[in-house]
Amino acid sequence: MNRTRPRALLTATAGVLAVTALTSCTGGAAAAGGEGGKEVPPTRISVNLTGDRAKAGEPVTVRLAEGTLREVTVTDSKGARLDGRVSGDGKRWTSARKATPGTAYAVEARDAAGGSARAAFTTAAAEKVNKLTLAPGRNTTVGIGQPLSIVFDHPVKNRAEVEKHLKVSTSNSTEGSWGWMRDWSGKDRVDWRPKTYWRSGTKVTLDASLSGIDSGSAGGWFVRDYTTSFRIGKNQLVKVDLDHHRLTLLRDGETVKDVPMSAGTPGGEKASWRGRTVLMSKEGTINMRSETVGLGDAYDKMVDYSMRLTWSGMYAHAAPWNAAYFGSANKSSGCIGMSDADARGVYDQVQVGDPFEVTGSDAKGTQAVNNGYGAWNVSWADWQAKSALR
Numbered sequence: 275m276n277r278t279r280p281r282a283l284l285t286a287t288a289g290v291l292a293v294t295a296l297t298s299c300t301g302g303a304a305a306a307g308g309e310g311g312k313e314v315p316p317t318r319i320s321v322n323l324t325g326d327r328a329k330a331g332e333p334v335t336v337r338l339a340e341g342t343l344r345e346v347t348v349t350d351s352k353g354a355r356l357d358g359r360v361s362g363d364g365k366r367w368t369s370a371r372k373a374t375p376g377t378a379y380a381v382e383a384r385d386a387a388g389g390s391a392r393a394a395f396t397t398a399a400a401e402k403v404n405k406l407t408l409a410p411g412r413n414t415t416v417g418i419g420q421p422l423s424i425v426f427d428h429p430v431k432n433r434a435e436v437e438k439h440l441k442v443s444t445s446n447s448t449e450g451s452w453g454w455m456r457d458w459s460g461k462d463r464v465d466w467r468p469k470t471y472w473r474s475g476t477k478v479t480l481d482a483s484l485s486g487i488d489s490g491s492a493g494g495w496f497v498r499d500y501t502t503s504f505r506i507g508k509n510q511l512v513k514v515d516l517d518h519h520r521l522t523l524l525r526d527g528e529t530v531k532d533v534p535m536s537a538g539t540p541g542g543e544k545a546s547w548r549g550r551t552v553l554m555s556k557e558g559t560i561n562m563r564s565e566t567v568g569l570g571d572a573y574d575k576m577v578d579y580s581m582r583l584t585w586s587g588m589y590a591h592a593a594p595w596n597a598a599y600f601g602s603a604n605k606s607s608g609c610i611g612m613s614d615a616d617a618r619g620v621y622d623q624v625q626v627g628d629p630f631e632v633t634g635s636d637a638k639g640t641q642a643v644n645n646g647y648g649a650w651n652v653s654w655a656d657w658q659a660k661s662a663l664r
Contacts, residue, residue: 317341317389321381323373323397330375330397330495331488334358336367342386343367351378372486375400375495402494404428408480408502410627415507418471419552420627421647422480423463430462431490433662439484442466445477453652453660455644458585467649467657471629474509507625512553514590514610516546516634519601521590521610523623530623533616534601536593538608540636546608547588548637550650553628554582556621562589579617583610583630584646590630592617604636 318339323329334356336346342364348356356379358369364386373379376399384390409423410416422442430436437452444450450468457463466480480503484496510525516537523531538546557580578592593611600613612620629650632641641648649657658664 315340315387315389317383317385317387317391319381319383319391319393321393321395323379323395324393326396327398328373328395330373330377330400331486333372334369334379334381336381336383338365338383338385341389344384344386346381346383349380350374371483373397374486374497375403376497400495400497402428402492403497404430404489404494405496406482406484406500408500410502410504412502412504414504415625416504417553417625417627417629418474418506418509418511419550419629419647419650420472420504420506421552421649422466422478423647424465424482425457425459426462426489426493428462428489428493429491430464430493432488432493433464436484436487436489436496437464437662439482439487440464440466441481441483443479443481445475446473448472448476448478451658451661452663453643453649453657454662455660458644458646463644465647465649469654471511472506474506476506477503478506479503507627510624510628512590512620512624512628512630514630514632514634516548516604516632516636518634519599519604521612521616521620523620525623531616531620533612533620535590535610535612535616536596536599536602536606537604537610537636538588538606538638539604540638543638544607545636545638546604546606546610546632547584547586547639547641547645548632548634549640549648551583551588551630551632551641552647552650553624553626553630554584554646555626556581556624557589562587578614579621581621581624582646584641584648586645588641588646590617590620 320337322335334348343360346367356369356371358367360367375397378396381393405427407425410420433454448468450466452464452466454464482500485499487496508525513522519535521533521535538544559576559578560580562575562577580589580591582589588608590610592614594614596606596611599605640651643649643652
């Protein structure tokens with residue numbers, strides 16, 4: 275003889291929804307197979323988010339009307355689960371993560387008596403979505419000066435909330451801090467640098483658990499998580515002495531290359547930047563035009579062994595046309611020029627992320643933190659102060 279299954283009620287602030295209690299019987303057992311043959315009572319739950327335009331950016335909360343919650347499962351349409359915890363009194367479950375905009379969720383709750391109930395809701399789509407660009411790239415090997423850098427597509431007003439969800443893990447418990455700035459492009463950016471240069475061989479992982487986080491006014495929502503990892507390569511750095519016109523490449527403290535060079539002409543905009551910068555990219559042969567850096571029509575050349583140091587256009591590269599000044603005077607338009615052979619030797623040895631420590635009086639100032647990777651020009655205390663959580 276068939277038995278009608280009991281019904282469970284899903285109540286919520288937005289209204290009342292009926293769901294089926296997942297009770298069943300096999301053979302002649304009572305419904306839901308309760309202890310002593312007793313029928314399992316209906317399970318009644320309420321969920322704080324309901325309907326097809328539920329508010330995103332909030333944790334999911336499931337409450338039990340009677341009894342004690344045993345477990346709750348909240349799954350999105352792609353099969354990903356929201357982890358959470360049951361309260362001490364067993365009446366409430368709260369997700370650890372926030373609901374993401376434009377996402378359908380299924381809720382299933384089970385109580386200690388063996389009953390269960392289901393519910394479903396969909397969050398409203400985001401009017402604007404924020405995305406980000408990560409550097410360095412995934413599974414790359416970089417130098418000891420390379421920061422972990424994030425540039426956002428849209429403004430980030432809720433910086434503290436975003437920073438809380440950016441977790442950096444290292445293989446040797448490296449101390450470091452995030453620092454916020456306006457990128458050279460004008461976009462919001464946050465970098466993570468160690469207190470001192472990285473130790474060679476360190477493995478670094480970023481878990482950016484941003485899905486469901488609101489950037490704030492004009493920024494939009496994050497609708498996915500991001501992750502990347504990279505490794506620190508050889509322990510090497512480059513010293514550039516503007517006053518003595520020498521470039522020296524050191525590895526593990528030992529000199530690998532020591533070559534003459536000519537840097538930017540002092541006394542104006544053609545001078546080089548001083549400070550600790552980081553090799554951003556090895557670009558090979560590129561076209562360099564003076565108008566792109568505000569120097570009129572001074573030059574338009576194809577330049578070999580180009581190594582970018584700043585966004586403003588400072589490179590180290592081959593400059594055979596300046597050979598008369600190598601080792602004796604600074605006569606370039608801001609870059610660090612070497613002979614073809616010396617530039618090739620340096621280019622072949624350096625790795626992206628190697629620090630270039632530029633010293634000397636023939637400079638137009640110290641490189642800014644956002645002009646490439648200039649974080650090493652800020653004291654550790656001042657860098658920590660750039661964190662939104664300090």
